[in-house]
Amino acid sequence: MPELAEVEFFRNRWAAGHGAKVTAVRLHAGKKTFRDANTARLKRRLAGATLLGSETAAKQMLFRFSGDNWLGIHLGMSGELRVEPPGYVAARHDHFILVQKKRHLVFTDPRMFGGVRFATGPQPPAWWTRIAPAIRSRAFTVEAVAAFLQRRGRAPIKAVLLMQERFPGIGNWMADEVLWRAALHPARLAGSLDPAEVRALHRECRFVCRGALKYNAGAGGPLPPELNAFMPDSWLFNHRWEPGGRCPRTKKPLARATIGGRTTCWSPARQKLF
DNA sequence: CCAATTGTTATTTA
């Protein structure tokens, strides 16, 4: 599920445990979830540590603990964070639990494309600090976008928008939303955009990130209802999964096809190839 | 049995 806003939504759930000590860590080492973590060390160092705070960047989360301990979580395709009451017993697909006196912090992930990382030290680890500058930051400039599109000039713009090294946090639905707003056909080659189109793309990236966070947008499906209840019908988001869905602006039917290796939804009346 | 799924990475192809 998780793109930018959903990651922030799930991080905020675990914020219930800020300021509280971890009394035990429950996990099954050897699961794919821990392919990038030293679980023995993680358990030893986090048991007894206090969860001090957390933040998100792109699709990743960082949890800071006392004693210079850092926990990273990526939700992959199907990951979620939950808070459960004391005494909770792990269910199927619950891979990682931080036990606190008043609550259990649970990471669940059926497909296990997500994962856990662990690091120690006075500063956040490199896998965190080298995440690309946020789309809403000042470092995300038109010039940087233009240069990146040139470098990836032979790839469809839809595929390029999914590249985290320049568009951190953008996922499948957000990429489609950006292209729809910028009136760009998803199969256009990245290098073919003129300067006005690049400016539109840059502007809509920022707009969609801001809106996604404001509305707490999720990808639909069996998700917490509070996640996507407030998306306005003026967004493509509310129409892209409906059979027979129509473009909110042209009222014409939407199209769907695999572009850049992913299911893509666009409005042919609004987004033209030539 | 078929196809689909919000992400990323390894492998293959051009």
Added chain:
DNA sequence: ATAAATAACAATTG
């Protein structure tokens, strides 16, 4: 050698 396209990962649902 570089970059783009594809396969793979795992589990579930329709």
